[in-house]
Amino acid sequence: MPKATEIFEKVPDFDYSENATSTNPEEFEKVVRSRRSTRIYTDEPIPEEIMRRCLELTLLAPNSSNLQPWEFHWVRDRDKKTELIRLCLGQPAAATxxxxxxxxxxxxxxNRNRKMMIEAMERSDREVPASALAYYRRLAPLAYNQGPFSIFGPFKKLVFWALALRKPMPRGPAGKADMRVWAHKSTALGCENLMLSLRAFGYDSCPMEGMDSTRVRKLLKLPRAAEICMVISAGKRAPQGIYGEQIRFDPSLFLFEV
Ligand SMILES: Cc1cc2nc3c(=O)[nH]c(=O)nc-3n(C[C@H](O)[C@H](O)[C@H](O)COP(=O)(O)O)c2cc1C
Structure with a gap:
């Protein structure tokens, strides 16, 4: 039986290959450069099929351990939408x-998704690396289970610290705060996929954290462990839908070659 950490330590035996599809960098750059946070939209609806395709592409974002710790709630009910606009503080980016x-x-x-990963691997016609199964069966529960009320958190922090005295070691997630960061990271990547997909189909978007996240959670009848990462609005940008030029600071502040 492989060690639970073997997947990190050596390339597993596997029988799979996937060609890198050729892509069009100019078109991709156009999508990225033309995405702007849009505050005013026209009345033009987004065809349902396009929304569905964009949401499907959302779920293709990379995510931690492929545990997909996200949900995307497309709010279609008229009353819920009206209330959501109010909870987004009536921002034009939501209201229009x-x-x-x-x-x-x-x-x-x-844990539900971990079990689904194991089932998917067990169902596969291909030989699944034993070390991958070992990761999901034995290491993932240790890594992500924080215990009732996250009581394992401080203990895990201590264990990670002690193990890291001798060798490089992941330092978490240890406790609820780490789990929050963990889930929000992957969810935000899904958000970016959604916004770029909308742009690629000729539509625009605005990410919003200017909203009452507690009330939004209640509106959607979600449990406490479901945290609102952001609300994304979408539509066709109005002629004056962008408030100003895109401002980015000197790249030397943010890009480093070390
Ligand atoms: C997490 C997050 C939250 C944001 N919240 C809001 C918001 O509540 N309202 C808004 O108008 N724009 C919001 N924005 C948009 C930013 O203001 C915008 O991305 C930034 O000014 C850069 O402009 P650009 O997106 O057009 O490049 C948010 C962006 C992010 C990533």
Whole structure:
């Protein structure tokens, strides 16, 4: 039986290959450069099929351990949408939007999804690396289970610290705060996929954290372990829908070659 950590230590035996599809960098750059946070939209609806494709692409974002700790709630009910606009403080980016998507980080679905990963591997026609199965069966529960009320957190921190005295060691997630960061990281990557997908289809978006996240959670009847990462509005940008030029500071402040 492989060690639970073997997947990190050596390349497993596997029988799979996937060609890197050729892509069009100019078109991609156009999508990235033309995405702007849009505060005013026109009345033009987004076809349902396009929304569905963008949401499907959202779920292709990379995510931690492939445990997909996210949910994207496309709010279609008229009354809920009206209330959501109010909870987004009535911002024009929400009020004029054709569509609103509540992006949720789930701190509590990792174990269900871990089991689904194991089932998917067991169902596979291919030989699945034993070390991958060992990771999901034995290491993932240790890594992500924080115990009732996250009481394992401080203990885990101590264990990680002690193990790291001798060799490089992941330092978490240890406790609820780490789990929150963990889930929000992956969810935010899904959010970016959604916004770039909308742009690629000719639509625009605005990410919003200017909202009452507690009330939004209640509106969607979500449990406490479901945290609102952001609300994304979408539609066709109005001629004056962007408030100003895109400002970015000197790249030397942010980009480093070490
Ligand atoms: C997490 C997050 C929260 C944001 N919240 C809001 C918001 O509540 N309202 C808003 O109008 N814009 C919001 N924005 C948009 C930013 O203001 C915008 O991304 C930034 O000014 C850069 O402009 P650009 O997106 O057009 O490049 C948010 C962006 C992010 C990533």
């Amino acid at each position: 939007a054709q569509e609103l998507i509540v992006c949720v980080a789930r701190l509590d679905t990792w």
